[in-house]
Amino acid sequence: MARFEPQTNELTAPFWDATKEERYLVQWCTACNKAIYYPREVCPGCLLSDNLEWRESPGRGEVYTFNVTHKPGLPFMTDRLPFVVALVTLEEGTRVVTNIVNCDPSEVSVGMPVKVAWEDLSDGRKIPVFEPA
């Protein structure tokens, strides 16, 4: 089975729309000057929504940690075992869930620099993944 495809909601539609053009957006609170992940209805720092905005990110960061999934507990991505699940710390400071692709799992390490890459979803959106930078 392939990927589980994320549902979009009102809050996150701008993020997913931008993926169609391979633009990687990060939510920011301009008042707190802080990036937010996962995207929220209000900034958890000031509890206000007024100062939230989407900023285009260069999509660069480093691997915080990762696993090599051989036996997924859920029946998704079983067509590409083993795959790498990672937490990547973006230059913006947030830590995001992703996959590391375009390299052998044995080449992935904690601290490895990575950059965003894109994989197609079924409806024209793309999902951001990361590859060695």
Next chain:
Amino acid sequence: MSYDPREARGKAAIVGAIDIASPTGMLDKKGRALEMQMIKGALDDAGLKVTDIDAVFSCMGMMPSMELAEYLGITPRYTDSTMTGGSSFEVHVEHATAALTLGLCDVALILYAQTPKSSKGDMGGMAGMMSMMGASPMAQWDLPYGLGTPSASYSLAAQRHMALYGTTSEQLAQIAVSTREWAMMNPNARFQEALTIDEVLSSPMVAAPLHKLDCCLVTDGAGALILTRADRAKDLRRDPVYILGTGTAHTHAMSISQMPDITTTSAAISGPKAFSMAGITHDDVDVLMTYDSFTITTLLALEDLGFCKKGEGGAFVEDGKLGPKGSFPTNTNGGGLSYTHPGMYGMFVLVEAVRQLRGESGPRQVPNAKLAVANGCGGVLSACSTVVLGTEETL
């Protein structure tokens, strides 16, 4: 006016305790029938009747404590449906201790029963799971990347611990081996055969660096506890096991990306709180019962509770000191790794701690055990709750 949790030290006690598990991993009863078996067992243990219960603690259901009390036909005056996953029962002990100390209730029931092994499919399968996840952030930000099960999240913690501190798969495997040594002395344990480090390392990789035998079981299991105030406890059937200290903290829910430091659990907060309330040091602890959903869960708890420094857990466990021949008896029932793990294992660390302090653990009894620490860890390294328990001598 100042408030000090130390005022509640020793004010409440566990006076009834029972759990059930089977070498087959399956139990005959399930649902309410299993729950009632546990309640009767715990009440009989204490020498109390169902009408004595005036506080109900449960985390299973839509309105857990209400549904349970309705089924029992009782009218509790204190109610608590706190759900923190596997550590719910330690949290319930903390809340019950506070409520009993304040006189909000007199007799508290804490209950757990789950039968995932014999009830496969009853949860509604994938469809049920997806509807449960619903609009949670996980469905949008975790699941699309294949991050959706405990093993995937815990392996992320293990990997970074290895990268930062040089922890090895052999050291993690030693935790499974030491825990199995205890299970070999527990006739109700799911796995009672000897285990070697090589067998752990050669078991199939689930999510590297965690192998199948780094992961807990999936079995049926259930348990119940009865607590009352210390003044009432003395008149009951069994020697009371006193609650000396409690502490709870949580860092995130089910999205491990939100954990501030993936190698430090909230036991680093709950542990010191509980130890401070109890007025104990690490040297006072005779038995450690700590949640072991995975080998890494035990290792992080040893560090976060302060039995060794952060990063030194691997070296701490590698001589086998957690096992029956070791100097630091840990998870003496055989743990979630080898005894039982129905999904929320925290009940069983409490029940075994009670057994050890009553001197009832048979061949796996730690001689002269007076003080035990029970540490629950719920969610995905999310919610830790620590309970310090002691015999009358420790009051």
